[in-house]
Amino acid sequence: MESSRKTTTLSQVPDEDFLRLDRQICFSLHAATRAFNGVYRAALKDLGLTYPQYLVMLVLWEHGELPVKRLGEHLRLDSGTLSPLLKRLEAAGYVARRRSEEDERSVTARPTAAGTALRERALGVPRRIAEATGLSLDRIRALREELDTLTATLDSAEVEAAACAGTDD
Known part of the structure; x- marks a missing residue:
C-alpha cells in the first residue's frame, strides 16, 4: 500500500520554522535519552x-x-x-x-x-x-538501525566539515 504522505524537502520549509524547539531532531533524541535514563535508573x-x-x-x-x-x-x-x-x-x-x-x-x-x-x-x-518502550521488537530493531544510519551520516558530516575547516587556512 503506497503512502499518501507528501515528502517535504528542506527548501520548502521557511528558515524560521527550523528555529522552533519542537522541530529539532536533536532535542527529540535528547528528550528520549533522558526518558531512557530514567527507566534505566x-x-x-x-x-x-x-x-x-x-x-x-x-x-x-x-x-x-x-x-x-x-x-x-x-x-x-x-x-x-x-x-x-x-x-x-x-x-x-x-x-x-x-x-x-x-x-x-x-x-x-x-x-x-x-x-x-x-x-x-x-x-x-x-x-x-x-x-518499557511499548514498541514491538521489530520496531525497536528498525529504529536502532535508523539511528545507527543517522549516527554514521552525522559522523561523516563531522569529518567532512572538519576537513573543509582545515582547508580554509
Whole structure:
C-alpha cells in the first residue's frame, strides 16, 4: 500500500520554522535519552550500576579484557570520561585494570569474577527496557538501525566539515 504522505524537502520549509524547539531532531533524541535514563535508573538500581557503568559492563561482558582505548572506541567515550567510570567499577569489585607489560602507557580492563556474576543478575534488564518502550521488537530493531544510519551520516558530516575547516587556512 503506497503512502499518501507528501515528502517535504528542506527548501520548502521557511528558515524560521527550523528555529522552533519542537522541530529539532536533536532535542527529540535528547528528550528520549533522558526518558531512557530514567527507566534505566530504575532497572539498574538493584545492580548498583549507573547507566554509563552498565554500558561499560556490557562491552566487557561481550569482549572480555580490552585495552581501555578500545573500550572507549566501543562506547564513543574519551579517556577523561571513561577513567572515572572504570575507577568506580574497580572500587565496586566488578572490573580489574592492569598496565600492559609490553607498553606501560596501555591499560586493559576486564570483568572480575564478581563482574561476571553481575551479568547473570543483569539478564532481565534489556527485556525490561524493551517492554518499557511499548514498541514491538521489530520496531525497536528498525529504529536502532535508523539511528545507527543517522549516527554514521552525522559522523561523516563531522569529518567532512572538519576537513573543509582545515582547508580554509
